[in-house]
Every structure is written in C-alpha cells, then in structure tokens.
Amino acid sequence: MATGDIVLGPNQYGKAENRLVRITRDTDRHEIEDLNVTSQLRGDFVACHVEGDNSQVVATDTQKNTVYAFAQQHGIGSPEQFLLTLGEHFVTSFDWVCGGRWEAELYAWERIAVDGRPHDHSFVRTGREVRTTVVQKDGDQTWVLAGFKDATVLKSTGSEFHGFPRDRYTTLRETTDRILATSVTAWWRYTSTDVDWNARYEAIKAVLLETFASVHSLALQQTIFAMGRAVLEQFDDVAEIRLSCPNKHHFLVDLEPFGLDNPNEVFFAADRPYGLIQATVQREGAPQAPQAWATVPGFC
Numbered sequence: 001m002a003t004g005d006i007v008l009g010p011n012q013y014g015k016a017e018n019r020l021v022r023i024t025r026d027t028d029r030h031e032i033e034d035l036n037v038t039s040q041l042r043g044d045f046v047a048c049h050v051e052g053d054n055s056q057v058v059a060t061d062t063q064k065n066t067v068y069a070f071a072q073q074h075g076i077g078s079p080e081q082f083l084l085t086l087g088e089h090f091v092t093s094f095d096w097v098c099g100g101r102w103e104a105e106l107y108a109w110e111r112i113a114v115d116g117r118p119h120d121h122s123f124v125r126t127g128r129e130v131r132t133t134v135v136q137k138d139g140d141q142t143w144v145l146a147g148f149k150d151a152t153v154l155k156s157t158g159s160e161f162h163g164f165p166r167d168r169y170t171t172l173r174e175t176t177d178r179i180l181a182t183s184v185t186a187w188w189r190y191t192s193t194d195v196d197w198n199a200r201y202e203a204i205k206a207v208l209l210e211t212f213a214s215v216h217s218l219a220l221q222q223t224i225f226a227m228g229r230a231v232l233e234q235f236d237d238v239a240e241i242r243l244s245c246p247n248k249h250h251f252l253v254d255l256e257p258f259g260l261d262n263p264n265e266v267f268f269a270a271d272r273p274y275g276l277i278q279a280t281v282q283r284e285g286a287p288q289a290p291q292a293w294a295t296v297p298g299f300c
C-alpha cells in the first residue's frame with residue numbers, strides 16, 4: 001500500500017498566448033510590433049490548489065491586462081527586454097511570487113511597397129521566421145533563451161549524402177548532388193541580460209543562414225553543427241545553441257516513362273515523413289543550465 005501525504009508538486013499558471021500588436025505613431029511613419037505573449041507565475045500557491053483559497057492568486061486576467069498595459073507604458077523594443085520587465089514586475093509586486101516563465105513569439109512585418117517606396121503605415125507579414133524568447137527567473141537567477149522557428153531555407157546544389165551503412169533494409173541511393181532544404185528551429189542561451197537584443201538577434205540569425213548557404217554539405221548533421229559552431233565562435237555571451245531541422249526531402253521525379261531526361265531539375269517535395277536532425281552545440285567544460293531548457297520541449 002502507498003504511504004505518505006499527497007502534496008502539490010511543481011506548478012505554474014498564467015495567461016497563454018496574449019496576442020499583442022503595438023503601433024508606434026509618434027510620426028506619420030508608424031511602426032508595428034506584433035507578439036504572442038505567455039505569462040506564468042511560480043511561487044506559493046498551495047492554498048489555492050489544496051483549499052480553493054484564492055487570496056494569493058494573481059488572476060490570469062490580471063496577468064493578461066499587465067501584458068497589454070506594459071506594452072503601452074514601457075513599449076516593447078525587444079521581446080527579451082519586454083519579458084524581463086514583466087518578470088521583474090511580478091516577482092517584486094507580490095511577496096509570494098518567487099519566479100515564473102514568460103514567453104513571446106514575435107511576428108515580423110514589412111512595409112508594403114507603393115510606387116517602389118515603402119509605405120508609412122501599410123505592412124505585410126514577412127513570410128519568414130517567427131522569433132521566439134523564453135525568460136525564466138528563480139530567486140537571483142535569470143535565464144534568457146532566444147531563437148526562431150520556421151525559417152525555411154533551401155540549397156539547390158552543394159549538398160551530398162553518401163558513405164552511410166547499407167543493410168538489407170537500405171534502398172537510399174548515394175548522391176553527390178541533391179537538394180538540401182529545411183525549416184530551421186534554433187534556440188540559444190545568453191549568459192548575460194545586458195545585450196543589445198534586437199541587433200544581436202539579427203546578427204546571430206545572419207550567421208546561421210550565411211553558414212547554411214556557404215557550407216558544402218555532406219550531411220544535414222554536418223551543416224547544423226557548422227551553423228551552431230559559427231555562432232559560438234562569434235558571440236562570447238552565447239553559451240550554447242540548439243538546432244532542430246527537418247530534412248525536407250526533395251525526390252527527383254522519374255520522367256523516363258515520358259521519354260524525358262531529368263538532370264536534377266524536377267523534384268517531388270515530400271512533406272512527410274521527414275528526417276529530423278537535432279543537435280546542441282556547446283562549449284566544452286562550460287557550466288550547464290538544465291533549468292533554462294527544462295520547459296523548452298522537443299529537443300534532446
């Protein structure tokens with residue numbers, strides 16, 4: 001028979017996916033900031049869970065309102081700074097709130113070109129990556145993860161895959177010229193909170209994409225390691241980076257039945273199944289931060 005009291009374990013709560021658009025309109029040239037923000041608090045919430053005593057429950061509705069109010073009061077500027085400001089507010093305003101988790105996705109917009117000129121107040125959603133951030137605090141510690149997802153990239157040559165073991169189930173042909181395509185999800189961990197967040201984000205993204213483009217690939221594994229290594233080589237305050245990349249297979253279509261040659265020109269872009277290549281690139285001997293990663297699912 002089981003023994004011992006039944007008690008509340010780790011818990012957090014808040015308002016998820018607050019869609020927030022902020023227009024800055026100090027001049028005729030408006031700016032748009034478009035985010036999806038999740039706020040969750042951690043602390044002493046035993047009384048609520050065990051007895052339904054809400055005296056310490058900062059309502060999820062209040063958390064939502066704070067997100068919108070802070071956007072107006074403090075502006076956004078960068079999702080990292082916005083989340084740090086939010087987190088600091090909650091942990092300093094309520095004695096029993098000792099930490100929490102704040103997450104944001106940022107959707108990029110471009111100005112619509114009218115007569116070849118970028119319009120002052122009309123935008124189109126950039127069909128590129130979604131920027132992602134998770135800030136976590138626990139007592140004196142603060143962790144900032146940043147990254148992006150859905151950055152779709154493709155190389156139409158400069159990619160090979162051969163030399164792999166063959167057994168009775170292997171049918172894949174070796175190739176010295178294939179399409180390499182993926183949708184990059186990247187997360188990196190900063191060792192500082194004193195970072196020029198937007199500039200650094202753009203610089204890291206550029207290094208990742210430039211490396212994808214310039215590495216002659218012998219495997220997607222080799223490419224993503226090179227991408228991560230390039231970031232760690234260039235940015236001292238990035239401790240580690242995790243990359244998750246579906247191998248979006250492009251199969252050469254057999255056009256022979258129609259009497260046609262197909263010299264790497266016509267491909268079937270399969271959506272599934274796909275290879276899924278994931279790797280962490282880290283500094284040997286550097287301190288690990290498992291708490292920073294514990295709530296970011298989908299990585300090894």
Ligand SMILES: O=c1[nH]c(=O)c2[nH]c(=O)[nH]c2[nH]1
Nearest residue numbers: 161172218219220221247275
């Ligand atoms: O870059 C690749 N890595 C693999 O591990 C793999 N496996 C596979 O079938 N194709 C590929 N391509």
